[in-house]
Amino acid sequence: MDKKEFKKKFKRRLAEKFAMEVTDASSNELYQTLGSLMTSAYSQDWRETWKDYRENNQKQSYYFSIEFLPGKMLKSNLLNMGWLELVEEGLDELGIQLNDLVEIEPDMALGNGGLGRLASCFMDSIASCGLPGNGNGIRYEYGLFKQRFVDNYQVELPDEWLQKGNLWEVRKESKAVDVQIGGNVYLKPDQYGKLSPVYEGGSKLRAVPYDTGMVGYQNKIVNTMRLWSLEIPPEEEDRYRSIEARRSFEDLTSVLYPDDSNEAGRKMRLTQEYFFVSAGVQSILRYFKSLNQPMDEINQYAAIHINDTHPAMCVAEFMRLLVDEEQMSWERAWDLTRKVMSYTNHTIMAEALEKWSIDMMKNVCPRIYQIIEEIDRRFVEELIGVQDFDLIQRTRIIQDGQVHMAHLAIIGSHSTNGVAKLHSDLLKSVVLHDFYLLYPDRFNNKTNGIAMRRWVQLANPAMSKVLDATIGKTWRKNSDDLRLLLNYEEDDQVLNALAEAKYQNKRSLAAYIKSHCGIEVSPEAIFDVQIKRLHAYKRQLLNLLHIIKLYLDLKENPELPIEPRVFIFGAKAAPSYHYAKSIIKVINEVASLINADETIKGKLKLVFLENYNVSLAERIIPAADVSEQISLASKEASGTSNMKLMLNGAVTIATLDGANVEIRDAVGDDNIAIFGLTEGEVYQYYEKRNYHAIDLYERDTTIQKVVNALIDGTIPNITKEGQEIFDSLIKYNDEFFVLRDFEDYCAAQMSVNQAYQDTRRWRQISLRNTANAGRFSSDRTVQQYADDIWQIEPLFAHNDNRGVTQH
Ligand code: T68
Known part of the structure; x- marks a missing residue:
């Protein structure tokens, strides 16, 4: 189908469905029209796929x-059908913005x-x-x-x-x-x-x-x-x-x-x-x-x-x-x-x-x-x-x-599989060890992956364009080809083009933040992102304590040489998870305090975006500079936002947990900031029962200052919640070792801050993250499931017009 034909069909379908012309139709009517054109176009393939499976x-x-x-699903289906560009342009010529129709779809x-x-x-x-x-x-x-x-x-x-x-x-x-x-x-x-x-x-x-x-x-x-x-x-x-x-x-x-x-x-x-x-x-x-x-x-x-x-x-x-x-x-x-x-x-x-x-x-x-x-x-x-x-x-x-x-x-x-190497090993050695003794052959690993098409091609068209121009288009089918980017790590033109794409994405996220939260953030600042469900083991609290520390430090010394930073959270708490909801309240109150405080000269901003979901992830991830993957080692089975963020060029601050371990292996120690207890050290503490958070609190004045801020009125409106979180750390001995990892985390944050100050080096690190993300494609993951577990094979075309693309 070409553009002309698309426009003709679109207008005809709109007339058939709604008896309308483009200028009279609402976005919803236009969306319904486009969707109906699409479903009728792919239903033929759908029926034939089904028939082929059956006949073979x-x-x-x-x-x-x-x-x-x-x-x-609108854009993703358009992309997969091979219609995206054509429809975008065709609609544009009819005076319709595709992105306006995208907004209609829940x-x-x-x-x-x-x-x-x-x-x-x-x-x-x-x-x-x-x-x-x-x-x-x-x-x-x-x-x-x-x-x-x-x-x-x-x-x-x-x-x-x-x-x-x-x-x-x-x-x-x-x-x-x-x-x-x-x-x-x-x-x-x-x-x-x-x-x-x-x-x-x-x-x-x-x-x-x-x-x-x-x-x-x-x-x-x-x-x-x-x-x-x-x-x-x-x-x-x-x-x-x-x-x-x-x-x-x-x-x-x-x-x-x-x-x-x-x-x-x-x-x-x-x-x-x-x-x-x-x-x-x-x-x-x-x-x-x-x-x-x-x-x-x-x-x-x-x-x-x-x-x-x-x-x-x-x-x-x-x-x-x-x-x-x-x-x-x-x-x-x-x-x-x-x-x-x-x-x-x-x-x-x-x-x-x-x-x-x-x-x-x-x-x-x-x-x-x-x-x-x-x-x-x-x-x-x-x-x-x-x-x-x-x-x-x-x-x-x-x-x-x-x-x-x-x-x-x-x-x-x-077959029983875990979702990252470390996780699969822990299943065998600890969690399901008894079963491993009974059925050693049933256990295997399948490291998670992500749909590269959605998380780059759709979410980050700016970077995709740079990739096309630099390494050609094969990465769109075979994500391992992202490695070709490594040939350009000394190429300033490419480094600048990637940085320009990132900047553009940051500008549009900044505009979203402005219109949804009324908070002004500068796209020049580091965008530091933690997006995932709110859970104690994921340690949003550790991130928050570090933010409080930075804030207090800045209050003491407004000239502190730190890069301006925007901390961005997205997280839902289970409605019955009281503690998680208290963390949300406290993050929001800290945000209100910091964002209104002019004495820190906008060096620090804190934004908690409402209603984190897939669509919001598609806005945030391409704009991220720093990816927070800071769960207590051994607790996060894999994580997948870690993969999406690295793919989009964010630099990871991580514990050696879940798939972070494999991300570290992929990019090398110089291109990631690792900190914190290892899973072995965590298990040692369990075994010896010798973790005493209160000792850390009493010994370490920084920890004292930061943790006290939860209960001493520094942060307004959190009398109950502040106390609850304080107690979780001190009275109930900090189940997820937040205080134990705090110092190390601050050091990792500092190293990120320094790396960012060397612009060229930062851009190179970012490039290496994108270049090495190919292995985290879910195409690879499902192929492994298909080969090792399900024993299924692709359907080969048996008649000419149904060619199957091999990966
Ligand atoms: C997640 N699990 C893991 N569970 O936490 C994460 N649970 O590390 C991993 O990357 C991901 O699975 C994919 O493997 C969950 O998301 C749930 O959502 C859930 C829902 C209902 C009941 C229990």
Whole structure:
């Protein structure tokens, strides 16, 4: 399609859909028109991709995730379709700005943070690598809450993302399935003595899939993300006549649980989990049966991936369908189940390791509980006398009245992976050590990655242009080619061009900050960024204490030779996470204090941007000079904002945690500021129990001064919160070693400050960060999953007009 044709089609579609001309239409009408042109253009490829998979009996992977966090899809789809430039120019000629239409689309925010965003990066990469893989999740009516600040406190508002409809989804009524919830199940012998389940009571939920096309990067592949929505089956209408009954039914899948890295342990959450697991597994089996292949070979057609433990019931549901519905023997079914399933662990935080009480599970999915009980019984039976008794007790699925979901996922699958080298090592040596003893071959690492297309090509067109002009365009398909940039580290023209792109991005972020927060920041200052969920282990507090120190130092000596800095935060706290919300309040109050204080001559600014989400990340990341990755070593499984920021040329201040270790390896010690305890040192403290925060406080006058500022009135309006945070450090012994790492962190900050003063050197460091980020592409990650875990292959074109781009 050329520009002329696009404009013609656009005008025609607008007339058909709205009986309007361009000049009369609202941005929303124009957005709907463009979207409808796009979906009709890629649906042909979507249908053909699906047909090709089917006709080739292609093995497919199914990524089960309770969260997906795609953000906006308009530009990403345009880019992947190869339409971006053409549409941008064509619209411009019609007097329409593409970016105005982008604003209309709500962020699709069906996830909390890293875990959901990773799932969406994978969806983009799987399609872009031409791999046959699908997503399976929940179509929440409300996404992650919208964050507002009122009196510097976080308040949460509902995210009604579906209010104006969703362009990209297709409701597939014909593919609906029913999910049985609650009631009683008992086993009854049939005429041959085989036990079959008989269900009594309970209710039936109708699961209706909404499919969204996952458009691959200029390769004609369109995969499917399938999100399940809950409806009342027509035959059950009578039970839901009252408003309350209807509401409590609909509530089941209407909201995303806003707790990241923490289990709420509520019955509704368990229902959500079973709902999308059962619907997804049933639909996989139904598709497989339509292929008329022997059930025994299903592992050659399907790979089911369990993204964290939330979908771990896939193991039991798959067993249920094979044994109860397909009459397969337990042994054969179990063998297949393990071959089909694989599992990724995303955390070592104890409170996030999901467990459900037996009672609750019996209540929500009684048959699944029976099956888990049988898996557990056989697990013990097989190992007793072979393995150490205590080891068996520690690894079994059911313990102390609780079902351990990670145990179910590991025992019922052939692969368990961590998300960065350090994390995978810790799984083997500490967190899942017992399982590593039992199944050493199942453990492996798959370091996370990010969708380069979104995080450079879309988010940072200014830098992309410089890259094209410097190293050619191949990096757009093969991110390893970013390394070619290293040939230019002494080339002042390139260094300046990259710096100019950064400056441009900083100017537009500064404008955003001005219009959204009313705060004036200078694009000449260092933009220092920490963007991630608010959590004690991520240590936003450490960052804040350093800011307070700088502020106090500047108050004492306004001539202090530091580069002007703008500290930028973006973070949501779980609504029930009191401590995290107190940190937000204190950061906001410190911001009010600092930003209004003219005596420090604008050397320091602090901005907490409201409602951090994917779209805001796309604005902040290209403008960042410094990336804060300062979690306590051993706590952050991987992190992914660290990768996005380095890719965009930010210099990282980091602990040796998660993927930071691999970023350090990629760029070398001179191009990153490492500080703080190592994971080994943290474990030593645990073992020896010899950390005493109060000693540090009493000994170190700087720490004293800074920590006291929380309670001595220096910062207004934080009487309660300041005390709470003070107590967490001093009275409750600083669980995340903030004070222990403080001095080292300040030194790292100082070294960054110095490096920035040498402009040329800084630009070189920044270039090296971008140049070495190629390995963190999620194209690489999903290819590793495809090769090592799922054993799926790209579909090769078997007719001429469906060429597949190889990566
Ligand atoms: C994150 N986990 C890890 N969890 O914290 C991060 N948890 O290090 C890693 O990079 C990322 O996963 C991808 O691997 C999460 O984001 C959650 O969001 C979550 C949600 C519900 C329940 C528990």
